[in-house]
Amino acid sequence: MSRLNATDLQGFVLRGYNMPYARYCFLHFEDSQRACTLIHRLLPIITTGQRWDQGKPQSTVNIAFTHQGLISLELPIATLISFPVEFQQGMLERGGILGDTGVNSVEHWDPVWRDGQVHAWLGIHAQSPEALDARATEMQALMTETGGARLLDSQDAAAIVMDGKVTLKEHFGYTDGFGNPDYLGVCRSTHPGQGKLMPDGTWAPLATGELLLGYADEAGELPVAPVPHILASNGTFMVYRKLHQNVGTFRHFLDKWSARYGAGDALAREKLASKFIGRWRDGTPVELSPDLPDPGIAQNPNRSTDFTYGNDAAGTRCPIGAHIRRVHPRDAFGFEGRLINRRRITRRGLPYGPFALEEDASTEHDPAELDATDRGVIFMALNASISRQFEFVQQQWISYGNDAHLGNEKDLLMGSHGEGEKYVIQGDTNPANPPFVCTSLPNFVELRGGEYFFLPSITALGMIAMGLVDPR
């Protein structure tokens, strides 16, 4: 395929901006005409996929719509009903499939997500709090001036700063954000381990249609997309989930079980933490370095995602149920990894809420108090098909274990656990790497709301703004 037209793509689709501050604004359209005026005014401001050869901007702006939002923008009915069913239904309606029950059910969500009032997501990323505020003020002024949208709520997120340095950490202390897939035609620096595994052991970009509408996917098919083609083309779907993290519960669980794991010392505690995720907390893959974290691997992008599980079928290095092995099994299911190429997602996201230093935590803070603090991660996934990609991963690989021969077992940290569930860590005869079973699994993560969004191309935004969407 030819190179993608980066000027027609929203930049957020092509790259994680790697900016430490973000505000996600949730808009409600009061009047379709005025909303279209607002979108029209936003058009020249929206950050595209153009390269930043002139230097990185201070802030970025992107926009995406819910199905309710597109209805209120009065898109033609023939277009509205041509969207994939899961997008039309929205995340709340899909709760049964996603396992959003119990503590993850709608009663526990932030009010803004409970009644389908959110019509659009306006995502602002910035290099500084000042730039963030300035951009948000500008956006609010535009909304007020045009009368195009009402701000229902907003969500601030920010990278965790430790020792004055911006980090890629999340609240459980793991380094996050490794290994987003590469796609054909998307120009960025690529590293081994991204994209799809080839028979000769090298890695190649995934088909563009796994990320963008209007292009062939890994099956050689066009993803299910709305009509007309030009409305869909160069767009994608975004899953937004606010995931609260029970930091006290996590640390208490880690303390409790690591006391009985291996030597029961500080290294055993870190090793156990690494067995939950499949990476040491500095990001070193346990598959590559099972005994110790290795900054030489973690900080080298040519090594940090370049591994497979073929020689670790028993899971003695990386447990079969470890998070990164579940959600990206690489070659673990055989067939040279081909079974997973249509189940990949691109992740964006940032933590929200204050970070609690671990050293303080075990001694000074009550776990319940740590849990109660509003903090977690804003998880955003981009994919061409929410049902085939995100929902499949959530349903089959997070909330179930059959594909990995783990029966009903769920992902330890992400799963919504019931009574009698276990997390099994495979081991060997090395006393520092024993087989180990954790029981009485609490819920480490709780859903606080979210929605499915359509993230259109610049062309499509223009068509929406000018009322030119014609499904014929």
Add this chain to the structure above:
Amino acid sequence: MANQSGSVYGLTLLSPILDDERAVPSHDLQIRKYLATLPTGADSPFAIAPGTHLARLVVMDDVIYVGMPACEEHLKSKYLVFESNCDGDLDTYLTGLATKVPQHLDAIWSHCTGYPGASDVPAFLRYMKACQIDTTFFFAAVNDKSVTDTLVALQTQRAVADFIATHQGMDTAQTQREFIEFLKILKAAPPPAPGVMGPHRDIKTGGRNE
């Protein structure tokens, strides 16, 4: 041999459904109605009769014309399709069905041409075999163990996993004593009943995603 994969037999039957204008509702609809209310759990006929790993009953009305450029074709009859991955040899399996759940078989197959009834077992076997076609694909999740062996293995797996979880880190002599006791109880336990699924899963799966 196409119908046999290790110890598992793959049975595929196509039984022509009676075409009788006087029947109200028609025979195919009567089969559909009966199948729609057939129990799927422990009361399923395939749980009551021995040896079924997975069974499926389908009413096939016709081949569907999908429009040009396909040519329009039709079946000579409507068919009841019965597919089963089962244990052992075919005669034993079919005899098990005929003797354990004859009322279900009769209620379903009495709407099919030439069905002799399940009470005459030799005639029933001849009829079913006359309807048989070769199986070329098996249900992938069926392994080479019998239904009972599979159920016992699952029971053992759960029990051993629970034992490990409650005994890891325990003094070895005590673990051994308790393991010997545990084994005694486990070996004496009856095999679990077929058709009873594992723990309830609080998530929708299957064909509900689209």
